[in-house]
Amino acid sequence: MDTLFEGLNKDQQLAVKKTEGPLMVIAGAGSGKTRVLTFRIAFLLQKGIDPFNILALTFTNKAAREMKNRIGELVGFQAARNVWMGTFHSVFARILRAEADKLGFPSNFTIYDTDDSKNLIKAVVKEGNLDPKIYQASYILSRISAAKNNLISAEGYINNEDYMLEDKKAGKPYLGQIYSIYQKRLTQSAAMDFDDLLFKTNVLLRDFPDVLYKYQQKFKYILVDEYQDTNYSQYLIVKKLAANNENICVVGDDAQSIYGFRGADIKNILNFKKDYPEVNLVKLEQNYRSTQVIVNAANSLIHNNQNQIFKTVWTDNDEGERIKLIRASSDLEEGRLIAQQIFEDKMNLLAKNSDFAILYRTNAQSRSLEEALRKMNIPYRIYGGLSFYKRKEIKDVLAYFRLVINSKDNEAFNRIINFPARGIGKTTLEHITIAASENEKSYWDIIEQPQKFKLNINAGALKKLSDFVLMIQSFKAELETIDAYELGNKIARGSGLISNLHNDKTPEGISRYENLEALLNGIKEFVEKDDDSETPEEESFKGLSIFMQDIALLTDADEKDKDDIEKVSMMTIHQAKGLEYPYVSIVGLEENLFPSVHSIGSRVDLEEERRLFYVALTRAEKRVVLSYAESRFRWGTLSFCEPSRFVDEIEEKFLDFPRSRSFSKSAMPSNPYKAVSNRNTRKLSNNPTTISGDAGKSTYKRIQSEASGIVNRPTSSFKAAEIDDLQVNMEVEHQRFGLGKIIKIDGAASNKKATVHFSKIGEKQLLLRFAKLRIVK
């Protein structure tokens, strides 16, 4: 057993060995958190704890899978497989299916994704004759989501004066009603949205003490990873389940909390002590991942946040190279420079493509990077973006699957009732909607028994509907008899989807056909692979329902990366959480992009944004490259950017600044022929496995507009002063901050910093390397 502890430091050992009672592990970035978690579970298993008694909640399914593998390697795969491990959503979806009857749901309920939820909200808004511009689906959904994550039901919402007043002030007084109808429709459709999975778990544990007791007995040991990113709803589930045994271990890092927008609450970490006065606290402060430069640069950055748990992350590793800062004149040039950098590093450092990651704030930024990498023949893989499961052709066939499994699923119904076209039109649909609404039934219930619900339509339409019903019913009959692959194929063909796509000979059509094929192949793999299912206990028959349960909560990040060995990884910083790479480029370090416009207004949001940058920096093992562009295409137009304040916040001694270039030179677009972009870039970028593509038809227009944009730069008259010309007491002008007076200049030569008092916004420190100041007087 002792071998298990070799290679763990004292704190890590403590965190592994202290199996009984509440334990909180504050784990700095790169401090071996995952190691501690896996070893802890392995240790429990070695001690003879039944794997079925261990519940481990992770942030992604991928993390769960990897952890299972590592535990398997330590103590055997049989035991590892039986540990309950997964995301909150997937674990509790499973429990909800088992206990569904208690909540008035069938166990095959559908999980609505965000699109489904939005469509449902749109329909509700329309039915209520409300203005969809005022009652915007995305806004309403976020509002409902926030309420659910705070365990406020629709009823509770309507009775809550604060919510109602807020909505009234916002000019949206009917939001509570929409919530209420939305929820009713979900139930009629036998569906739950993402937040319901947690909300209803809370209801289950609250209203059914015997069920609560059962799971308390079952989960004798509970571990929660990324505790800083749990919301109130999740917090309460954990608290209830742990109440009996109190063998609860949470691991997190307040400095890496980046999901506040989703209701994550750092207070869960801060308040852990209050809930469990007996708590043992372990801090993991030694970073094993990164160089000293990276660790200390990240520390200097995060130091700008006010809300923190005190800890000192340090490392024994080499000092390492300074963080290189790249300035580009445009987003296209930024891509080019980053690609070039990777190309050079590969040669000089004998590195592999897979040693590199490019991280960005928003998915939209991937485009220019992709183009540049493609041009230099550097293979890459984009994580996220439009996921495979969000493509139209995939959603279509999945909608058939969904309707076959749970026919009450109205959103699936809507999607396919007339696709491929079968002559069921708007009027017919309207009648169905009305009948469903009046009788409080699902659409399917209505068309299954049209006479019972007095569906007021003509014989022709009736015939078409009954054909559809018969088709779906014929598929339903085979749910339990043939496996997912066979049935999936039957549905794809029988529904007419395959022939529909087959007739489309355009490149897009062919690609859609191939995607559908890929899905079917995926199902085949699922059926054939005999073990490592994420569901312990149950199941041997691999039917379509099981397949759908398996993929309902998958995201792109969860996809296997077997063919990624030789590719540069590209992803948003959110997606990079928990990952590490030798060489990391963080791009787009510009005001209003990173930090994003939306965060700049409030300190809380800005601090989250800063933590996001902290996460980005600490992904790197050996070296970080930062870049920003002076202009960038956004919303189809060229806009000018300033370097991010976050760059200033890193202590200068860790930075390697770009060589000074004359402004006009850097602003000139380089050879436009090099910058030819690809019309299909977006499509290509959506395909995770695409590594190359030829230029195709160029969007020459874009290049032109960029060039002209620079020439006609509205601020071209703004001529920044040379750094050395600036003196204390001078009156200066800044493009964004307006007029001000230099109060102080410190720092030597290239790293000079000026303190300027601006009449509009007050005092500000500016690194003269970045800030462009014009001398007024």
Added chain:
DNA sequence: AGTGATCAGATTTTT
């Protein structure tokens, strides 16, 4: 019912 034209909205992050 299907097609084409026109217009609005999007881009913050995700289970």
Added chain:
DNA sequence: TCTGATCACT
């Protein structure tokens, strides 16, 4: 700039 939603026309 691109996508989708809506509307008018055939």
